Amino acid sequence: MRNDTLKSLRKPIRTLIWGGIWLGAFGGVSALIPLFGLAALAEALQTAPPDLHRIAMLAALIVVCTVLGWLATTLAMGLTHLADERLQARLRCQMIAHLGVLPLGWFTGTHSGMVRKAVEDDLTELHYLTAHHEVERIRALSQPIIGLFCLSLLDWRLALLAMATWPLYGVAYFWMMRGYRENLQLMDRDLAAISAAIVELIRNIVVIKSYRQARQNHHDYGQATSRFALFYGGWAGRTARIEAISALLLSVPVIMLTSLAGGYPLVTGGQVTPVMLFAEIMVAMTLPQCFQTLHTGNAAFKRAQAAAERIDYLLSRPSLPAPTPTHPISPTSAEVTFDHVSFAYDDGRPVLNHLSFTCAPGTVTALIGPSGAGKSTLARLVPRFYDVSKGAIRLGGVDVRQLDRATLYRQVGFVLQEVELLHGTVRDNICLGHINARESDIIAAAQAAQIDSVIQALPQGYDTMIGDGYCFSGGEAQRIALARMILANRPILILDEATSSADPEHEVQIQAALSHLARGRTVIVIAHRLASIAHADQILVLEDGRIVQKGRHEMLVSQEGCYKDLWEVENRAQPLSHPAETEGALPC
Numbered sequence: 395m396r397n398d399t400l401k402s403l404r405k406p407i408r409t410l411i412w413g414g415i416w417l418g419a420f421g422g423v424s425a426l427i428p429l430f431g432l433a434a435l436a437e438a439l440q441t442a443p444p445d446l447h448r449i450a451m452l453a454a455l456i457v458v459c460t461v462l463g464w465l466a467t468t469l470a471m472g473l474t475h476l477a478d479e480r481l482q483a484r485l486r487c488q489m490i491a492h493l494g495v496l497p498l499g500w501f502t503g504t505h506s507g508m509v510r511k512a513v514e515d516d517l518t519e520l521h522y523l524t525a526h527h528e529v530e531r532i533r534a535l536s537q538p539i540i541g542l543f544c545l546s547l548l549d550w551r552l553a554l555l556a557m558a559t560w561p562l563y564g565v566a567y568f569w570m571m572r573g574y575r576e577n578l579q580l581m582d583r584d585l586a587a588i589s590a591a592i593v594e595l596i597r598n599i600v601v602i603k604s605y606r607q608a609r610q611n612h613h614d615y616g617q618a619t620s621r622f623a624l625f626y627g628g629w630a631g632r633t634a635r636i637e638a639i640s641a642l643l644l645s646v647p648v649i650m651l652t653s654l655a656g657g658y659p660l661v662t663g664g665q666v667t668p669v670m671l672f673a674e675i676m677v678a679m680t681l682p683q684c685f686q687t688l689h690t691g692n693a694a695f696k697r698a699q700a701a702a703e704r705i706d707y708l709l710s711r712p713s714l715p716a717p718t719p720t721h722p723i724s725p726t727s728a729e730v731t732f733d734h735v736s737f738a739y740d741d742g743r744p745v746l747n748h749l750s751f752t753c754a755p756g757t758v759t760a761l762i763g764p765s766g767a768g769k770s771t772l773a774r775l776v777p778r779f780y781d782v783s784k785g786a787i788r789l790g791g792v793d794v795r796q797l798d799r800a801t802l803y804r805q806v807g808f809v810l811q812e813v814e815l816l817h818g819t820v821r822d823n824i825c826l827g828h829i830n831a832r833e834s835d836i837i838a839a840a841q842a843a844q845i846d847s848v849i850q851a852l853p854q855g856y857d858t859m860i861g862d863g864y865c866f867s868g869g870e871a872q873r874i875a876l877a878r879m880i881l882a883n884r885p886i887l888i889l890d891e892a893t894s895s896a897d898p899e900h901e902v903q904i905q906a907a908l909s910h911l912a913r914g915r916t917v918i919v920i921a922h923r924l925a926s927i928a929h930a931d932q933i934l935v936l937e938d939g940r941i942v943q944k945g946r947h948e949m950l951v952s953q954e955g956c957y958k959d960l961w962e963v964e965n966r967a968q969p970l971s972h973p974a975e976t977e978g979a980l981p982c
């Protein structure tokens with residue numbers, strides 16, 4: 395399964411990889427020939443009188459083969475790096491394109507870390523595999539095989555002698571790799587525990603400190619790191635000792651001593667010449683490097699397999715079905731209709747049940763209800779964060795699933811609880827939905843959103859870099875998002891608790907901005923204060939994914955039910971928040 399994933403990801407660059415493999419093998423073998431050439435040269439130099447022609451030919455063979463080997467390896471690396479570049483470019487484009495067609499709702503979960511890891515870290519893991527591993531591995535395999543084969547042609551005992559330290563190395567390697575996979579899993583688990591402890595500490599630092607729990611959290615973190623240090627110390631210590639022994643067995647002096655000790659009787663017995671033993675020593679000395687390459691390549695291959703799995707997982711996330719009509723269609727009005735809409739998230743638990751209502755063009759529909767009633771879910775179905783499970787949502791009579799994405803986002807704008815400001819200038823952030831907007835329009839939008847004075851007071855005004863130069867408060871960020879919406883001028887607006895980050899003073903300003911924004915548009919608004927939506931054309935009270943009450947404020951407060959209860963609770967808490975006294979409440 396894992397191999398299949400890697401194979402399918404690398405299918406389009408297979409030819410380049412195979413080119414690299416063949417050239418790498420050729421380079422590996424070419425690099426061996428000079429070793430035998432050197433032995434033959436040493437022999438030729440011993441003869442008297444020296445055969446100059448033979449010496450010149452051998453010297454030329456050594457030079458040509460060395461250059462050819464170098465050229466072949468360089469070319470092989472060039473091909474595999476080209477393959478890697480193409481693969482990375484293709485995967486990056488594929489991932490970005492796929493992220494563009496995933497439901498927006500997918501991004502609201504815990505997936506952002508995973509996307510970053512796939513697009514950055516996992517592609518880097520694939521780099522070693524594609525650009526280096528194949529060429530280095532074929533060299534590391536071909537050199538011992540061909541070297542031992544050539545030695546066996548000289549004398550089979552020399553081939554055996556070159557492998558004399560292998561059994562000991564094999565035993566040491568076996569000990570070293572015993573339980574490797576399980577230990578890696580344990581290491582991942584302990585590292586995850588450390589990471590969780592530190593994330594918990596940082597994310598909840600305010601709560602932790604205010605409840606004087608910092609010591610407990612430090613203790614948890616300390617325990618996690620001690621457990622890891624204990625485990626890692628034991629494992630790494632054992633592995634390091636065995637690794638040192640295996641490195642000693644493959645070290646140059648040990649290989650030379652073994653070769654000399656084993657070769658001496660063969661030379662004195664006349665079975666092999668000193669020059670043949672010299673060739674054996676040189677082949678034997680290339681082997682440790684080959685083993686090292688195979689060992690590190692194997693570990694990198696395993697990591698690359700896991701990275702390929704994650705990339706494949708991301709690419710296989712189901713995208714939103716594309717609209718079926720061949721010609722783009724556009725809504726004829728800004729009317730929003732929910733027609734027997736039901737919805738469940740992936741866990742299958744029904745969140746919305748058979749909801750039907752219409753938001754007439756240019757009116758404000760407010761959604762209220764207890765936490766978890768399904769208000770945000772309902773609002774997010776309009777811009778297709780998710781698709782309905784049953785029923786349909788229509789804009790101007792057209793099912794949202796029949797609208798292409800560009801048309802849909804030209805119709806629907808949204809300001810959500812968590813406002814995202816992008817890294818860039820304030821101007822860039824306001825212009826996001828209208829790139830070529832005139833300066834006067836940008837300022838007018840900011841004024842309408844009650845944020846112009848804050849921006850103008852900054853030393854670089856609209857050119858202030860968000861993030862680097864200045865950090866906006868939650869309420870200010872929300873007003874910048876509103877300015878963005880005003881400038882983008884979408885006929886349908888979804889406002890999900892758009893005043894949630896504001897303190898009472900700024901809430902009034904945001905409400906004023908919202909009133910401006912709502913004028914003449916079809917608005918679906920979720921608000922946590924009933925006073926701010928008391929002038930809405932239509933109020934829907936949701937409970938357990940169903941509409942339990944529907945009407946205008948005056949009607950709803952006059953009848954028993956959830957709305958009246960909520961209104962009374964709110965009024966007891968904030969006696970001044972009568973609709974007539976509420977500044978900047980959404981207009982009717």
Ligand SMILES: Nc1ncnc2c1ncn2[C@@H]1O[C@H](COP(=O)(O)OP(=O)(O)OP(=O)(O)O)[C@@H](O)[C@H]1O
Nearest residue numbers: 503739740745763764765766767768769770771772
């Ligand atoms: N991404 C999600 N995956 C699975 N279930 C979800 C997801 N988002 C929300 N839910 C569940 O759907 C139900 C409705 O949630 P929703 O956020 O729509 O309610 P809400 O009325 O807007 O609540 P609140 O006023 O607290 O924001 C809840 O039970 C919630 O746990």
